[in-house]
Amino acid sequence: MNLNDIKARCEEVGTCWEWQGAYTTSGSPLVYHDGKRTSVRKLVYALKHGRPLPEGQVASNSCQNPRCVCDDHVRGFTQAQMLHRSRANTNQELRAARIAATKRRTVAKLTPEQVQMVRDSPKTNLALAAELGVHHSHLSVIRRGKAWRTFGSPFAGLGAR
Ligand SMILES: [Zn+2]
Incomplete structure (x- = not known):
């Protein structure tokens, strides 16, 4: 499987690739690869960088579109960065409340x-x-x-x- 195969299973929305395949119950894009269920974003990261996601990192997308698996938007985040991002989301919720x-x-x-x-x-x-x-x-x-x-x-x- 390569990035074009992934892209072929997405709908392009703006610069995002919205995954049209399966999702985990928590909402992450999911694909069968080498006979295993795996995170599409993890796979995209590995295909783009030619190496697997570093240990301890989470493959997520900078655009925060929950369906997006675009290789330009998928990055490896540390746990600390993920936590920081969820705080940023909380700030957005506060803004919405205001x-x-x-x-x-x-x-x-x-x-x-x-x-x-x-x-x-x-x-x-x-x-x-x-x-x-x-x-x-x-x-x-x-x-x-x-x-x-x-x-x-x-x-x-x-x-x-
Ligand atoms: Zn995106």
Whole structure:
């Protein structure tokens, strides 16, 4: 098996090669090679560098596309580097949480009476959003009862049940 055989079993998406074959239960691309199940990325590393992955390293991809096995994106990472990367992912999650918080503050444009009206109204989110001049996704958040409770204003709690 060579890199072209691997590439032939992928779909090219941008500069990534997305593996169309099997995956492990934890989501790593998997291939049968020499009668054994092996990590596609490990194999790609070995084919590209002409030697196996160094002991103690993990073959992973710098693009972080979970399906990608592109030889230009697959690198050997030490455990310490992998740990650093998972911390970086946690930072991304924090950023996503901050964006969600900003969206919730947008909901605070509504008065407590309007929030109550949204919760009691039989109208659809789309129809109400048009009336109130907010995005309909804000109304679905209000109706799930999450947004109004969480921001600090003199009215906080008025709409919460
Ligand atoms: Zn990639």
